[in-house]
Amino acid sequence: MSSTGANNSSHAHKPRKRLSREDRYRQLVDVAWQMVRGDGTESLSLGTLAEQAGVTKPVVYDHFGTRSGLLIALYQDYDRRQTAVLDAALAASAPTLHDKALVIASSYVECVLSQGREISGVISALAGSPKLEQVKRDYNLLFLDKCRTILAPFCASGSVSTVSLWGFLGAAEALSYAAATGEITPEQAKNELFDTIIAMMSRHRID
Incomplete structure (x- = not known):
């Protein structure tokens, strides 16, 4: 009984698989497009993108640097x-x-x-x-x-x-x-x- 509980606990806290840099970039671009589609470019910032994508701000800053960099990435x-x-x-x-x-x-x-x-x-x-x-x-x-x-x-x-x-x-x-x-x-x-x-x-x- 205790063995099963331990296994369940271990499974529940199993860390999520980390995305590769390329896959993370793709995810962030896709989420950014969704944000622009829903609220326009006015609401798009690196901070709000991080929140919507479920990542920390440094991750977003590492990929785009600035809001201008993000807009350029979308255009590209x-x-x-x-x-x-x-x-x-x-x-x-x-x-x-x-x-x-x-x-x-x-x-x-x-x-x-x-x-x-x-x-x-x-x-x-x-x-x-x-x-x-x-x-x-x-x-x-x-x-x-x-x-x-x-x-x-x-x-x-x-x-x-x-x-x-x-x-x-x-x-x-x-x-x-x-x-x-x-x-x-x-x-x-x-x-x-x-x-x-x-x-x-x-x-x-x-x-």
Whole structure:
């Protein structure tokens, strides 16, 4: 009888398995997204994240350093998923302007919608300081370079102009946000963005 009780006591106080650093980082990012989804970025701090994730503050500070570091981590997480979705769709698409434009338009809108309104809050927060804004700009430049490479085979000059690409990105952000907030439907956003790409390419198109 006493032996059974001892075993139960030992089991009850068995320490929980510690997460690896990578798994802990993933957990903290997931919890941070849940917080942004529920209350917006205003309530997001390293202290509240630690509380919601059930860890001590030093653990969170060790991963992100500052609130700015946390916001950057969220944007990087979003960008990685956006890139993976786009790359997979491009690999499966036909080598035509129509198909490449459709993939770019659909993937961009779908990635924003998959994260809901919270990505807009993170992007707005990133615009709050020069350092955070630079991070967003750097990722935008990488995305535009990717689009330039994808569309280059369909350009008479061999490259889409930088001005045109920035105009396309502005349309992509505005249309995706409108779809995320319910102002327009996802299909309307995708179709309009597709038309924007085709119109852009008509000025660079190989005859």
